[in-house]
Amino acid sequence: MSHFDYQNGVLHAEGVALPAIAEQFGTPTYVYSKAQLLENFDAYANACAGRDALVCYAMKANSNLAVLNLLAQRGAGFDIVSGGELLRVIAAGGDPKKVIFSGVGKSVDEMRLALEHDILCFNVESIPELHRLNDVAGALGKKARVSLRVNPNVDPKTHPYIATGLKASKFGVAFSDALDTYRMAAQLPHLDVAGIDCHIGSQLLDDAPLLEALDRLIELIDALAAEGIHLHHVDVGGGLGIDYGVAGEEAPAPAGDYVTRVFRRVDAWRTERHAGKGIKVIFEPGRSIVGNTGVLLTKVEFIKHGEEKNFCIVDAAMNDMARPALYEAWMAMQPVKQTSAAGAVFDVVGPICESGDWLARDRALPVESGDLLVMKTAGAYGMAMASNYNTRGRAAEVIVDGNQVHLVRRRETPAELFALESVIKD
Ligand SMILES: *Cc1c(COP(=O)(O)O)cnc(C)c1O
Numbered sequence: 001m002s003h004f005d006y007q008n009g010v011l012h013a014e015g016v017a018l019p020a021i022a023e024q025f026g027t028p029t030y031v032y033s034k035a036q037l038l039e040n041f042d043a044y045a046n047a048c049a050g051r052d053a054l055v056c057y058a059m060k061a062n063s064n065l066a067v068l069n070l071l072a073q074r075g076a077g078f079d080i081v082s083g084g085e086l087l088r089v090i091a092a093g094g095d096p097k098k099v100i101f102s103g104v105g106k107s108v109d110e111m112r113l114a115l116e117h118d119i120l121c122f123n124v125e126s127i128p129e130l131h132r133l134n135d136v137a138g139a140l141g142k143k144a145r146v147s148l149r150v151n152p153n154v155d156p157k158t159h160p161y162i163a164t165g166l167k168a169s170k171f172g173v174a175f176s177d178a179l180d181t182y183r184m185a186a187q188l189p190h191l192d193v194a195g196i197d198c199h200i201g202s203q204l205l206d207d208a209p210l211l212e213a214l215d216r217l218i219e220l221i222d223a224l225a226a227e228g229i230h231l232h233h234v235d236v237g238g239g240l241g242i243d244y245g246v247a248g249e250e251a252p253a254p255a256g257d258y259v260t261r262v263f264r265r266v267d268a269w270r271t272e273r274h275a276g277k278g279i280k281v282i283f284e285p286g287r288s289i290v291g292n293t294g295v296l297l298t299k300v301e302f303i304k305h306g307e308e309k310n311f312c313i314v315d316a317a318m319n320d321m322a323r324p325a326l327y328e329a330w331m332a333m334q335p336v337k338q339t340s341a342a343g344a345v346f347d348v349v350g351p352i353c354e355s356g357d358w359l360a361r362d363r364a365l366p367v368e369s370g371d372l373l374v375m376k377t378a379g380a381y382g383m384a385m386a387s388n389y390n391t392r393g394r395a396a397e398v399i400v401d402g403n404q405v406h407l408v409r410r411r412e413t414p415a416e417l418f419a420l421e422s423v424i425k426d
Contacts, residue, residue, distance in 0.1 A: 003033035003400075004295055004376070009338040011374060015403040018297055018336045022372055025396045026411060027299040028316035030383050031374075034070065034401040036293040040255070041074050044283060047259035051281065054120075056100050058238045058286030059085055061380040066399055066408035067290065068092035077120065079238070079284040083110035086117060100235065100282065102149070102199070104129075104170055111136040111144075121145045123197045123235065125172055130185050137190035146185060147195035147235055150178045152216040156201030156209045156239065172198065178220050179227075186229050193229060195282070196220060199237030202287060207253040210239060211261055218269050218276070225275065235282035236262060242291040244377050245332040255288050287380040294379025296321055296395070297336075300371045301351070310346045312367060317350020318357040319389040321375060321382050325356040333360045336372035343367060352390050383409075388417050 003014050010017045013031045021031055044055045056077035059068060063085060068078070069092040077098030078089045089099055096117035101110075104125045111133055114122065124130050124146050137144040151172035173181050186193050200213050214236050221231050241252040262281060269276045298316035305311075323329035333348055343366030348359045359375060367373060386394045393412030398405050 002292075003036040004374075006338045011334065011336045011338070013295070013400040016400045016405055018295075018374065019372060021398060021400075021405060022297055022299065024405070025398060025407060027297055027372070028314075028320050028395040029297045029411075030294050030378065030395055030397040031297050032064075032067070032290075032294040032379055032397065032399045032408075034399050037067065037070060037290065037379075037399075038074065040289045040293065041071055041076060043255040044259055044285060044289075045074065045076075047256040047263075048281075048283075051263060052278070053281045053283070054098060055283050055285065056098065056235075057289050058102075058284045059088070060384060061286030062290040062294070062382070062384050063088055064383065064397055064408055065092045066397075066406065068094055070399075071289070077282075079286075083107070083113045086110075086114055086119070090117070100147070100197075100284070102197075102284070106133075108132065108136055112140065115140050115142050115144060119145075121147050121194055121233070121235075123147050123149050124185075125149045127173075127181060127184065130181070130188060130191065134188040134190045143190055143192045145192045145194040147197045147231075147233070148173050148178060148181055148185065149197050149199065150175055150217060150220060152198050152200065152213040154200050154209045154213045154216065156204050157206070175216065175220075179223060182220075182224055182229055183227070193231070195231050195233035195235055195280075197235030197237060197282070197284075199284060200239060202239050203241040204239045205241040205250050205252045207240065207258040207261060210236065210258065211265060213237070214262060214265055218265070221279070222273065222275055231279065233280040233282055234266075235284065238284040238286045238288070240285055240288040242288055242377065242380075244291075244330060246330050252288075255285065259283065289380075291380035292377050294382065295374040295376050296378040296382060297372060297374050300367050300369050300373060302369055303346075303367070310344050312346035312348045312365060312373075314348060314350060314359065314373060316359065316375070316395070317352040317390075317392065318354065318359075319352060319387045319392050320350070320395050321359060321378060322385045322387075323381055324359055325354075326385075331360060331378065332376040333363050333365060334374050334376055335365060335367055336374060339366045341366040348373070352392070388412070391417050393417060 056079040058079040072094040081103040099119040149172040318325040396411040397409040
């Protein structure tokens with residue numbers, strides 16, 4: 001069941017009519033459903049029940065404190081990609097001991113901060129990073145738990161910008177170099193070799209490439225064990241896709257089914273090869289936790305009839321939602337007022353002075369100036385990627401819980417946008 005449905009001809013988030021939210025908080029506003037968020041997390045958590053497993057939400061997908069807090073209360077760990085994200089986890093009441101730190105460019109300061117908070121593991125992506133981490137940990141008199149992000153060279157069949165596990169990718173250590181890199185890591189005195197990880201890409205509808213990547217990690221775990229390097233966890237990354245409503249696209253694998261298939265693989269390994277005993281499995285889902293929890297609520301400013309195209313100019317723009325401009329992502333647009341009229345065909349565009357500022361193309365929409373529209377499935381990589389381009393304040397964010405609406409990020413004011421700047425004084 002969706003938590004965004006028409007009731008009496010008006011689109012609601014759970015029990016709240018979207019026009020009421022527009023009235024109270026203005027537009028554009030991100031509207032999230034608490035029930036949907038918890039259902040998505042529980043799909044992972046329930047499938048992990050009774051297992052040695054940890055779900056580390058990849059918070060770059062949506063890092064609002066209220067979202068993090070709800071997930072932390074549910075027992076989530078977090079996959080972070082910066083020191084700033086670690087501080088967010090802590091501010092949201094999350095447990096740093098359930099944090100894993102990914103990313104190719106961790107700074108000395110970020111490493112120090114993460115070591116001081118005793119995070120669960122650093123997912124290391126290169127040899128120079130191993131040396132830097134060893135030095136930083138040594139200076140603090142600590143040992144850093146590390147996992148190597150291995151590049152399994154599995155094609156995730158997704159958009160090139162979100163494919164991360166191929167040979168040409170900037171991410172991870174090549175599969176063929178992995179054993180040597182582990183041997184080296186095991187020699188460094190201030191590192192504790194704890195695990196192995198991968199993350200092959202995002203928006204994967206079929207989980208077969210994810211399972212194939214797991215098989216390749218298992219090969220390496222066995223090879224390392226034969227040399228006396230015993231790993232404590234295997235981190236299968238994130239990447240599970242969601243249904244954006246694209247016509248003709250296959251349905252994504254449900255998270256619970258995917259998790260079950262991961263454990264089936266791990267169990268088969270245990271029985272066939274008498275290996276993998278006591279290994280913890282870590283998941284790093286981002287999009288599949290938050291994507292369908294949110295819509296971007298926007299108002300039509302003008303309808304403009306161009307020479308070749310009709311434009312529906314709305315008050316949300318590429319600075320609010322970058323996915324179409326960045327990846328030509330197809331995002332569903334839906335009027336808030338239910339109607340049977342087909343409407344004219346429009347490009348839905350924002351007010352920003354860039355031709356790349358579009359949200360949707362060639363959509364039949366029964367809308368007039370002043371109407372409300374939503375962009376659906378906007379909870380992941382929406383607000384998280386928002387900018388202030390064109391000196392536009394970022395959208396407000398609200399979480400709906402039943403009949404209640406909680407403002408979890410107020411709209412930015414213009415003065416706040418240049419408050420950190422100053423003119424040169426002579
Ligand atoms: C972005 C990212 C994820 C989450 O990816 P989704 O496709 O949103 O599930 C997980 N792990 C790493 C290392 C990432 O960079």
